[in-house]
Amino acid sequence: MQKPKSPKPAKVSLASAPAAKKPARAKPATPRKPAVRRKKIPYSTEEIHEIFRRFSIQRPEPKGELEHVNPFTLVVAVALSAQATDVGVNKATRALFAIADTPQKMLALGEDRVRDYIKTIGLYRNKARNVIALSQRLVDEYGGEVPRSREELVTLPGVGRKTANVVMSMAFGIPTLAVDTHVFRIGNRLKIAPGKTPDEVEAAFLRIIPDEYLFHAHHWLILHGRYCCKARKPECERCVIADICKSPEKTVDVPAPLVELPV
Structure with a gap:
């Protein structure tokens, strides 16, 4: 009796066999930006x-201290005030603006004579060059008128964001916050609007200043820094916000306002 034959193993075609899947490569993790x-x-x-x-009660109608007669002279005055005092700029520009209060008149005056008028101001040579260049730009591109937008203002020679903000506020009544050395100091010293750059301090202040106080906030902060919260020795004994101030540099500790402030 013959033994049954064992079935032959079926031939498997490698062509028809499903290909083995390669293990998927893990994608490198994309680092998240903090x-x-x-x-x-x-x-x-x-x-x-x-x-x-309290600032609004102390100075109901604060005014900038740079002398000017129109938006053009304001642009020039603020540009000249970089690394200079308002008092020094005013002394130099009174005579200058008396004869050149428009871009056209400034161009007619010429760079050499502008330089003679402002030579008591720091960096006067470069500033005189910028005054003529910005006057030319205003005549060529804006019909002699000062533009109202920050984007246009900062394209003028010698005009940065701070100058543009001052002009927008003082010349055109647009609420802005210009950060000069005083505002920068107050933001960081009081820990109310800390930042490593003027732009950071500006953004920090704009996040916290109540809308109803924004228009005058620029001047309140500048004047407070110039006359009370001074760089070398803050005069805390006559500060209207001394009881609220959280600065570690505060020189007095008072439980109530130092001046009588109506509610």
């Missing part, structure tokens, strides 16, 4: 509102 976090400040919303309320 989220930009706003710096926490040691003031409540109520305290910030009270700070600007």
Whole structure:
């Protein structure tokens, strides 16, 4: 009796066999950019509102101290004030603006004579060059008129963001916040709007200043820094916000306002 034959193993075609899947390569993790976090400040919303309320009572109608007669002379004055005092700029520009209060008149005056008028101001040679260049740009591109937008203003020679903000506020009534050395110092010293650059301080202040106080905030902060919260020795004994101030440099500790402020 013959033994049954064992079935032959079926031939498998390699062509028809499913291809083995290669293990998927893990994609390298894309590094996430760190989220930009706003710096926490040691003031409540109520305290910030009270700070600007007191500033508004102390100086109901604050004014800039640079002398000017129109938007053009304001642009020139603010541009000249870089690394110079307002008092020094005013002394130099009174005579200059008396004979050249438009871009056309400034161009007719010429760079050499402009330089003679402002030679008491720091960096006067470069500034005289910029005054003529910005006057030429205004005549050529804007019909002799000062533009109102920040984007256009900063294209003028010698005009940066701070100058543009001052012009927008003082000449055209557009609420802005120009950060000069005083505003920068207050933002960081009081820890109310900390930042490493003027732009950071500006953004920090704009996030916290109540809308009803924004228009005058620029002048309040500048004047407070110039006459009270001074660089070398802040005069805390006569500061209207001394009881609210969280600065570690504060020289007095008072439980209530140092001046009588109506509610």
